[in-house]
Amino acid sequence: MKLPNVKRQYRWAVRRRLRVVAYVEAHSLLGASQHFGLDRKTIREWRDRYRAEGIAGLVPRYPAQRPTRLAPATIALLEHARREFEYGAARTRVWLRRVHQIHLPMATIQHAFRRMGVPHLPRRRKRTPRPCQGRRELS
Secondary structure: OOOOOOOHHHHHHHHHHHHHHHHHHHOOHHHHHHHHOOOHHHHHHHHHHHHHHHHHHHOOOOOOOOOOOOOHHHHHHHHHHHHOOOOOHHHHHHHHHHHHOOOOOHHHHHHHHHHHOOOOOOOOOOOOOOOOOOOOOOO
16 A cells, blocks of 8 residues: 655554554444554544544654753753853763762753753863873882
């Protein structure tokens, strides 16, 4: 079956939903939920959207961006660390843990920085390590 105007990544999902909707039309909503192991509300939503919009109604609708679970106070601290102190994610993580007793994964901090749209840090030269001093011989 050819699915017009459906992105390639959603074709399998749309085909599956079409099978579910066809089963609902042939049998019942309750029968379809038991047969496919799906919630009746989900199947009803798919059926109603299919009736209203056709195949386009069965294309998955994912939110563009999930809502954050971070507290607004934590977000304010992250923004302060980036803008005022110019800390990166690793240093921000240490600062949050030591000063504010907030434990966050580094990936969460990086994600928050990207979401806030704070500017990238200026490039700085890496610190060059001092040459290792050998043991002094006692004579």
